[in-house]
Amino acid sequence: MASSSPFTVKWGIMATGWIAETFVKDLLCNPACRDVSDVRHEVVAVASSSNKQRAEEFISKVKAPSSTKAYGSYAELVADSDIDIVYVATPHSHHFQNAMLALEAGKNVLCEKALTVTASQSRKLIETAKAKGVFFMEAVWTRYFPLSIKVRELIKEGAIGTVYRVVADLSLGNDAPDGKVTFADSHRMVNPDLAGGALLDLGIYSLTWVFQTLYHLQEEKETPNVVAAINKYHTGADETTSIIVQFPKHKSMGIALTSLRVATDVDGHKSSGPAIKIQGSEGEIHVMGPAYRPLQYKVIKKDSAGQVEVVDCPIPRDEERDFGQGMFWEADECARCLRDGKKESATLPWSESIVIMEVMEEALKQGGVQYPELITTDVYDAQSPLNTGKR
Ligand SMILES: NC(=O)C1=CN([C@@H]2O[C@H](COP(=O)(O)OP(=O)(O)OC[C@H]3O[C@@H](n4cnc5c(N)ncnc54)[C@H](OP(=O)(O)O)[C@@H]3O)[C@@H](O)[C@H]2O)C=CC1
Numbered sequence: 001m002a003s004s005s006p007f008t009v010k011w012g013i014m015a016t017g018w019i020a021e022t023f024v025k026d027l028l029c030n031p032a033c034r035d036v037s038d039v040r041h042e043v044v045a046v047a048s049s050s051n052k053q054r055a056e057e058f059i060s061k062v063k064a065p066s067s068t069k070a071y072g073s074y075a076e077l078v079a080d081s082d083i084d085i086v087y088v089a090t091p092h093s094h095h096f097q098n099a100m101l102a103l104e105a106g107k108n109v110l111c112e113k114a115l116t117v118t119a120s121q122s123r124k125l126i127e128t129a130k131a132k133g134v135f136f137m138e139a140v141w142t143r144y145f146p147l148s149i150k151v152r153e154l155i156k157e158g159a160i161g162t163v164y165r166v167v168a169d170l171s172l173g174n175d176a177p178d179g180k181v182t183f184a185d186s187h188r189m190v191n192p193d194l195a196g197g198a199l200l201d202l203g204i205y206s207l208t209w210v211f212q213t214l215y216h217l218q219e220e221k222e223t224p225n226v227v228a229a230i231n232k233y234h235t236g237a238d239e240t241t242s243i244i245v246q247f248p249k250h251k252s253m254g255i256a257l258t259s260l261r262v263a264t265d266v267d268g269h270k271s272s273g274p275a276i277k278i279q280g281s282e283g284e285i286h287v288m289g290p291a292y293r294p295l296q297y298k299v300i301k302k303d304s305a306g307q308v309e310v311v312d313c314p315i316p317r318d319e320e321r322d323f324g325q326g327m328f329w330e331a332d333e334c335a336r337c338l339r340d341g342k343k344e345s346a347t348l349p350w351s352e353s354i355v356i357m358e359v360m361e362e363a364l365k366q367g368g369v370q371y372p373e374l375i376t377t378d379v380y381d382a383q384s385p386l387n388t389g390k391r
């Protein structure tokens with residue numbers, strides 16, 4: 001029997017930075033390299049808020065087809081009727097205004113993490129997606145890794161008993177001898193104008209592990225209690241943040257850690273042990289980091305007598321394009337949702353993105369981190385400098 005042709009999704013790319021480049025290279029990988037045949041991706045347009053030439057250079061750098069359109073503004077991109085879905089790849093500070101621009105134009109949207117700067121902004125985006133009847137998803141790519149799916153399945157089938165505690169860390173050792181960190185003060189990692197700080201950029205992955213192994217699997221969702229401690233950087237952004245996420249009814253707790261000073265993996269060779277420890281009544285699952293792109297997990301049973309199951313989960317590569325990062329799995333999820341008429345992903349439902357955003361907002365509040373009005377407002381403005389690039 002002949003197989004039906006794959007469902008094709010036409011992508012429009014908003015911004016031309018580091019993650020846009022990585023994501024587009026993954027989109028352009030042959031799906032067969034990851035054993036996918038039901039969906040495929042096309043990149044039809046790229047927009048830069050700086051100028052059209054930057055978009056053209058991006059298209060040639062990622063080796064996208066020469067037919068790919070280049071735009072010198074985000075407004076032109078969202079007006080392109082050829083685009084099925086817009087990928088928002090700007091700094092977190094811009095996500096609310098940029099995703100609204102696309103949603104208001106009636107576009108489906110995949111928006112990079114952290115979804116927004118405030119929970120209210122996330123709620124507004126989701127209300128707008130609902131009102132417009134379009135698909136909307138936060139781009140937490142790790143959730144769509146076969147490794148993450150397997151770990152959630154193991155927990156669901158009781159492989160380690162009842163899970164009571166999860167400790168997750170995503171930290172980078174960027175400590176500098178002068179007391180600063182190695183990012184320039186203007187860099188999006190530490191610049192409050194760009195919603196910088198460890199939590200929104202990295203800590204969200206620690207929280208992802210806490211949420212996908214505890215909250216996501218709860219039959220009756222329990223709103224967590226949050227206790228946080230934050231060390232602030234001299235720019236005002238958070239440099240080291242530790243959060244306890246408590247689910248008293250489930251007798252469970254997640255501990256989400258992040259830092260720009262000390263690394264999860266100090267020598268870069270996994271000598272520091274797992275980035276994520278999922279602890280149950282009958283055993284543990286350890287996930288080797290980095291938390292955003294894990295490649296191995298271990299199952300340690302209480303009665304294992306030292307016999308630990310170690311499972312490697314390498315990321316498939318497209319050898320012809322010499323690439324394979326693992327972001328294609330979230331793109332495949334978007335394609336399947338669009339094909340099946342779904343407006344949200346069951347793996348990261350809108351309600352869960354909101355709860356995680358609420359946890360981060362509460363942690364930042366407890367730590368006294370404040371971001372400027374321009375990037376925290378939940379009032380949409382198509383002419384905001386965040387949309388027009390007139391910075
Ligand atoms: N999923 C993942 O693994 C990763 C996700 N990310 C997320 O992606 C987003 C972007 O990060 P990243 O690609 O590293 O950032 P970059 O600084 O490399 O790129 C951001 C792009 O956004 C556009 N932009 C618009 N306004 C501004 C502004 N005022 N300052 C800087 N850039 C602006 C620019 O594109 P242009 O001029 O063309 O409009 C720029 O190239 C963040 O939200 C981050 O959390 C980042 C890294 C990894």
Ligand SMILES: O=C1OC[C@@H](O)[C@H](O)[C@H]1O
Pocket residue numbers: 201202292
């Ligand atoms: O999402 C991310 O993952 C990788 C990190 O290095 C990066 O800062 C972050 O944005």
